[in-house]
Amino acid sequence: MPNLSTISDTRKITYQERAQFYDVEYVTDVDQHFLQSLVSSDVYSILEVPCGSGRNVSWLAETGCFVTQVDLEKSMVDKVKEKIKQANRQDRMLAIVSDMRDMNLEREFDLVLVPQEAFQLLANEHDAIKALLSFRKHLSMDGTIMIDLATFSHKSKSHIGPSYYDPSFPNGELIREWTRQLPNGKSLTRSRIQHDLPSSLIVEFFYEIEGNNQKETYVTNMLLRKYDFDHFRSLCKETALEVTEVYGDYNRASYTTDSERMILLLKKKLMLRGVSL
Numbered sequence: 001m002p003n004l005s006t007i008s009d010t011r012k013i014t015y016q017e018r019a020q021f022y023d024v025e026y027v028t029d030v031d032q033h034f035l036q037s038l039v040s041s042d043v044y045s046i047l048e049v050p051c052g053s054g055r056n057v058s059w060l061a062e063t064g065c066f067v068t069q070v071d072l073e074k075s076m077v078d079k080v081k082e083k084i085k086q087a088n089r090q091d092r093m094l095a096i097v098s099d100m101r102d103m104n105l106e107r108e109f110d111l112v113l114v115p116q117e118a119f120q121l122l123a124n125e126h127d128a129i130k131a132l133l134s135f136r137k138h139l140s141m142d143g144t145i146m147i148d149l150a151t152f153s154h155k156s157k158s159h160i161g162p163s164y165y166d167p168s169f170p171n172g173e174l175i176r177e178w179t180r181q182l183p184n185g186k187s188l189t190r191s192r193i194q195h196d197l198p199s200s201l202i203v204e205f206f207y208e209i210e211g212n213n214q215k216e217t218y219v220t221n222m223l224l225r226k227y228d229f230d231h232f233r234s235l236c237k238e239t240a241l242e243v244t245e246v247y248g249d250y251n252r253a254s255y256t257t258d259s260e261r262m263i264l265l266l267k268k269k270l271m272l273r274g275v276s277l
Contacts, residue, residue: 013207013218019075021188022053024180030160031116031148032059034250038111038146039063047109047138049100050118054080061087068094068105101130108140114147117162120224132239136268145266149227152201153260160249161260164192164203171195186211200225229255229262240269
């Protein structure tokens with residue numbers, strides 16, 4: 001396990017570099033059945049943003065919908081393109097490099113998916129509003145936006161909460177999470193330090209890649225913004241969106257302040273002479 005005193009001397013790894021092992025690092029399908037349930041018979045086009053390295057490509061390919069997947073990092077998008085090619089869906093699936101805050105995809109979608117905690121990576125309210133406006137711009141008149149937020153609840157932890165967060169661990173303690181095998185035969189070990197603050201969660205990830213008698217060590221930081229329902233609804237009001245449904249888990253249980261997730265479905269508000277109805 002890495003020594004806490006060495007972290008400050010370890011090279012920071014970029015999101016681009018993490019693309020080489022992101023499929024091994026970010027392994028989850030706990031939300032998949034819920035996402036699939038949103039693809040109703042009147043959904044013909046889907047936008048996923050951000051898409052990472054394409055954990056959802058396989059089931060999205062089976063929907064038969066026109067699918068666009070967007071991520072800020074070209075290395076991630078390249079991986080998605082390769083998975084689309086393997087699925088033989090180049091005719092109906094695209095992967096595009098773009099920032100969720102200012103996309104210009106020149107089309108609208110019936111379903112916009114913003115998966116697990118991705119929206120919370122926007123650290124300030126200005127960026128959050130820009131992203132909501134960007135989603136709205138690309139939403140069809142009767143379309144739906146799904147935004148999945150973690151509440152970082154201090155209640156009992158279950159399998160649907162973020163794997164990198166545990167309220168029982170104290171701030172500043174180094175935690176070894178797991179060791180996994182990489183496709184090239186090397187091993188990847190991830191440890192973390194969490195800082196649970198009133199309005200945000202800061203996580204420092206520490207990586208060790210070992211193999212061929214060599215060891216590489218890296219560190220990166222992730223800041224996630226916390227939301228309560230009233231705050232998020234106020235952002236929607238500013239961007240002419242309305243919350244039509246909110247769930248506390250992927251089985252559509254009612255959301256409460258103790259829920260580990262806040263999963264929101266949003267619709268466009270009608271506009272008349274610049275006033276939302």
